Amino acid sequence: MSLLNRFFNLSPHLRTAIILAPLLGIAGYIAAGYYAANKQPPVAPIAALALKPTGECRLAAAECRFQRDGLQINLKTQATENGDTLIILEPSAPLQGGVMGIHSHGNETPRNLRRIKGEDNWYLQFSGKLETPVKIRLITVRNGASYFAEILAH
Incomplete structure (x- = not known):
């Protein structure tokens, strides 16, 4: 009771x-x-655009061509001296990066594309030869938009 008495004895x-x-x-x-x-900025949607093949994709023998919204991409293979294979990506406009996955023998490991020094071209190097037919998944980024393609290369 002493706390209650103290409280009531305080000033109003x-x-x-x-x-x-x-x-x-x-x-x-x-x-x-x-x-x-209410102050959080709105999240802008990411544009994901499918690259459309132009013609048949014969990657082992020639090249594959894709295009969408003014961006044209050519894929071709090249063998190295030590038996490895390079897949070279030649875009018509500069890219910010890319990822490629090669699906063979039931597994696929996506790997980052590397830029060729002094050029706008990109490459992916892997050991061995490119088995055909092979499923290739490609994602590239240009001006904040993602471009993707899934191809069955012969």
């Missing part, structure tokens, strides 16, 4: 402050949450 301003302070703290916390939730 202090009694009001002791009662209102926790309520104002909780109300401020809730208001800050609403304010922060």
Whole structure:
């Protein structure tokens, strides 16, 4: 009872402050949450565009061509001295990067394309020869848009 007597012996301003302070703290916390939730910037959708093949894809013998919205991509293979195979990607416009996956023997490991120094061309090197037919999945990025293709190369 002594705490209750002390409380009532306080000035009216202090009694009001002791009662209102926790309520104002909780109300401020809730208001800050609403304010922060409304201030988040909207997330822009990522454009994912399918590359369309132009003609038949004979990657082992010649090259594959794709295009979409002014972007044309040529894929061709090249053998190295040590028996490895390069798949070279030649875009008509500069790319920001790319990933390619080669599906063979039931497994696929996506790997990043590497830029050829001093050029806008990209390549992927892997050991052995390109078995045909083979499924290739390609994703490239240009100006914030993703371009993708899935091809069965002969």
